[in-house]
Every structure is written in structure tokens, then in C-alpha cells.
Amino acid sequence: MISCDKCGNPNIIIKKKQSGQKLCKDCFIKSTQKKVLKDIRKYDLLKKGDYVLLGLSGGKDSVMLLDILNSLKKRNIIDLMAVTIDEGICGYREEGIEIAARNAKKLGVEHRVVTFKEYFGMTLDDIISKNNVKEGRRNACTYCGVFRRWIFNRVAREEGATKIATGHNLDDETQSIVMNYLEGNIQNLTRIGVKSETRNSRFTIKIKPLREIPEKEIALYVVARELDVHFAGCPYAGESFRAEVGNFIKQLSNEHPTIMYSTLRGFDKMKPVLKREFSQESIVGVCENCGEPTAARLCKACTFFKDWGAE
Ligand code: SF4
Ligand code: ZN
Numbered sequence: 647m648i649s650c651d652k653c654g655n656p657n658i659i660i661k662k663k664q665s666g667q668k669l670c671k672d673c674f675i676k677s678t679q680k681k682v683l684k685d686i687r688k689y690d691l692l693k694k695g696d697y698v699l700l701g702l703s704g705g706k707d708s709v710m711l712l713d714i715l716n717s718l719k720k721r722n723i724i725d726l727m728a729v730t731i732d733e734g735i736c737g738y739r740e741e742g743i744e745i746a747a748r749n750a751k752k753l754g755v756e757h758r759v760v761t762f763k764e765y766f767g768m769t770l771d772d773i774i775s776k777n778n779v780k781e782g783r784r785n786a787c788t789y790c791g792v793f794r795r796w797i798f799n800r801v802a803r804e805e806g807a808t809k810i811a812t813g814h815n816l817d818d819e820t821q822s823i824v825m826n827y828l829e830g831n832i833q834n835l836t837r838i839g840v841k842s843e844t845r846n847s848r849f850t851i852k853i854k855p856l857r858e859i860p861e862k863e864i865a866l867y868v869v870a871r872e873l874d875v876h877f878a879g880c881p882y883a884g885e886s887f888r889a890e891v892g893n894f895i896k897q898l899s900n901e902h903p904t905i906m907y908s909t910l911r912g913f914d915k916m917k918p919v920l921k922r923e924f925s926q927e928s929i930v931g932v933c934e935n936c937g938e939p940t941a942a943r944l945c946k947a948c949t950f951f952k953d954w955g956a957e
Contacts (some may be wrong), residue, residue, distance in 0.1 A: 707813030734769020
């Protein structure tokens, strides 16, 4: 009879394709938490006394990360606050914000909602629908990503946070590697990793504690833990190149279940060489318009606004 490899319970909820390991609900939850905490130690992501700003969208990844980081908060190892960015995506983001707020409240974690509107004067829907984006809707994620990174970095400084934690998982990270490789974005590749490295004090260090957890296991974790999660997908997501690459990798993974791990491991081995050869980190200064760190005269966010002729 099939039973849990750890405790012998016959009610297994997962048989891992990569390793063949079979686990019951309780052992799956424990082993997933253990793996994330082990990675936090292994990659030196957090240290005692860190004040962590968690990007909490209300989706499964960030809610799982909140659940695990809260265990470190309860043990007085770190302090934690959650920030939800309201990009202004009508009919989608509202529910995520409510769910994020409920999760933070339940655990007693301080929660702040910040909006594109308050920082940039317009919502993502405005940016896409007004004449600003002439090349069509396809690039919503490009703008969204740049503006979100800008806000997280600004809010982290406002709040005095020492780390920014995001719920990027193994699927996200593999997509980023393949996507940037296919597009020839070597500069972007040098910045992919479990922890951002920078000597510029205006950049808050970003960490991705779920980087080695596959998306499927995150979905199973939130169901097993009965966490309150926003499952709806962003209406712009299907239009992105990332989504195309994601589908391609998913297809490959059906026949080759270890392909995401091997992509990640191979990339991590190449990364020091890429950084040595291509990183422009040493010339980082500040944007002359907004004061955020950038390698150019203007940061990416301000460059977009300048191109659109906006303030
Ligand atoms: Fe932003 Fe794209 Fe994510 Fe939607 S899918 S929230 S547009 S990055
Ligand atoms: Zn700027």
C-alpha cells in the first residue's frame, strides 16, 4: 500500500515527480516549511533583527511566505510588515487587497496598501488605456514590473525596512532566466538571484525565500494549510511574453520533471561569470528626477514618463 515516506500515514497528498517522495498532509506542510527555512539559512537571506517588508498581493505565493515569515516573527528573530501594491487593475486587484488585509490582520502583522495613483498620479489601467502606451497592451507587465519595483524600494526606505521579501517561486525564476536569455537581456540576467547584491545604500536588499519551491507545491501548501488566498489571475498576464515562456516550460516539465531545477542550478553556476563580465553595478547613481537609484541619468520609471511626455 502507498503511504507517507516519513510517517507511514496512508493518506498521501503528494508524490513528487522529481524525487518520487510521497508525503501526507502534515509531513508535506512540515517539510515545505523546513525547506524554506533551510534556504533562508543556506543563502543567508535574513539575520536576527531584520525588519522585513513583505510584498503581499494576496496571491498564494505571498500568503504562503507570510505564513512562514510570521513563524520567524513569532520567535522574535525578525520584525515584519506587509505591503500590498494597488496598481489599479479594475475588477481584479480589489479582491486581492481584501484578502491580503484579512491575512495580515489574522496574524497581527502591520499592513499598508500603496497605490500607483498616489505615487505616479495614474493607475495601470490609465497607463495602458490612455495614449501613453502606443505599442498596445502587450507590455502591461513591463510597466507594472518597473513601477512596482520603484514603489517597493521607495516604501522600504520610508519604513526603514532592511529587506524586501517577495514570493517568487521556482516557476517564476525559471521563466525569468529563460525569458531574458531568449531576449538577449544579459544585464537583466546578472540581476537574477535569490538575494540582490548591491553596495548602493538606497537599494534595499531583495530576497526570494520561495525561489526553490515549485508553483504546484505552493498551491498545495495553501490548500493544506487552509489559507485564505486570491486565486484569480491578472487580466494582463496572458498577454505577456513571460506567459508564453511559462507555458513552454510547463509543457517541457511534464516529460522532464527536473527541468526547472536544472535550469536554476545551471544558471546559478554561470551567474558569477556573467556578473564579472557584464555587471554595471559599480556605476549606480541616483535618478536626477526622483532620487531613486539607477545606472543612468533617469531611472526606468522616470524614463517611461518622459517618453510619454508626462510630468
Ligand atoms: Fe502586473 Fe503583469 Fe503581474 Fe498583472 S500580471 S500584476 S500586469 S506584472
Ligand atoms: Zn526616477
